[in-house]
Amino acid sequence: MVQHFKPISLIELLELKKSGFKTKEPCFHITFDDGLSEIYDTVAPILMKRKIPATFFINTDFIDNKNLFYRFKASILAERVEANGLLEVTFNEKEQTDEFAKTLNIDFNEYLEKVKPYLTILQVKELINQGFTIGAHSQNHPLYCLLDEKEQINQTLESINYLKKEFGLDYSVFSFPFTDDGVSKSFFKAIEPQVDLTFGSAGIKKDSVKFNLQRIPMEKNELAEQLIKTQYFYCFLKKLFGRNKIVRH
Ligand SMILES: [Zn+2]
Known part of the structure; x- marks a missing residue:
């Protein structure tokens, strides 16, 4: 291009x-x-x-990995649900996603902490410094x-x-x-x-x-x-x- x-x-x-x-x-x-x-x-x-x-x-x-996009949460849940043999679950509401995570013992904060999917403030500052x-x-x-x-x-x-x-x-x-x-x-x-x-x-x-x-x-x-x-x-x-x-x- x-x-x-x-x-x-x-x-x-x-x-x-x-x-x-x-x-x-x-x-x-x-x-x-x-x-x-x-x-x-x-x-x-x-x-x-x-x-x-x-x-x-x-x-x-x-x-800074303060929170997760709800679709992101839903896909983590879907993976876990699939592993447990419960398929065809759809997530419409953000609140539902959080509720459901609780019942599956999934901790999104732990995920954020471990995987760190998002940019941090420091990384953004560095990107700005890079132009x-x-x-x-x-x-x-x-x-x-x-x-x-x-x-x-x-x-x-x-x-x-x-x-x-x-x-x-x-x-x-x-x-x-x-x-x-x-x-x-x-x-x-x-x-x-x-x-x-x-x-x-x-x-x-x-x-x-x-x-x-x-x-x-x-x-x-x-x-x-x-x-x-x-x-x-x-x-x-x-x-x-x-x-x-x-x-x-
Ligand atoms: Zn987007």
Whole structure:
């Protein structure tokens, strides 16, 4: 991809915003969601070696391994349940997941302590020192269309402000957990004064909200040298924009 598109930094992308994202040459910016520790261990070293700038989007409730994403919890439970021969259990509610874990004697805190799936504050600081940029990915990764607007705004601004304060950032970017589907115009209007750019993952589409950029989700790939194609990898191909448009009401 680097042969055909020029990798640009978030700061360059923010600069492009001023001109309505008009570029002289095809370029892209890479972002990774979910703030997993493999960003620090594996992804960042590869990107640094290849001189590719990137932005990492973090859930502020999970940073430092304070808590686990409920889907993460559910998959741990599912594994355990399967091992016990109880299949076909679905988890809809976060609370249910915690309750069920108790009955199975599963301690998520122990898991967090042992596995440390998320980036720590120290690792994020180091990533920033290495030249990477960070953004918010909400507090606890909810599906936005299931929240009322007040809660959507709260999840967004609280997570942004946490990162700004903790890491002294002079920019504010946000990526939607799961999808920005069904998020209204008035939400964007409410957050606009406090956010530079937001990111969805609807693929090659334009958005009627000018500061909401749609990214191309990349497939997971097991090959180490192609690690930048994991499910946490999203890239933004400026040149390909303009085929479809998401109109918000
Ligand atoms: Zn995510």
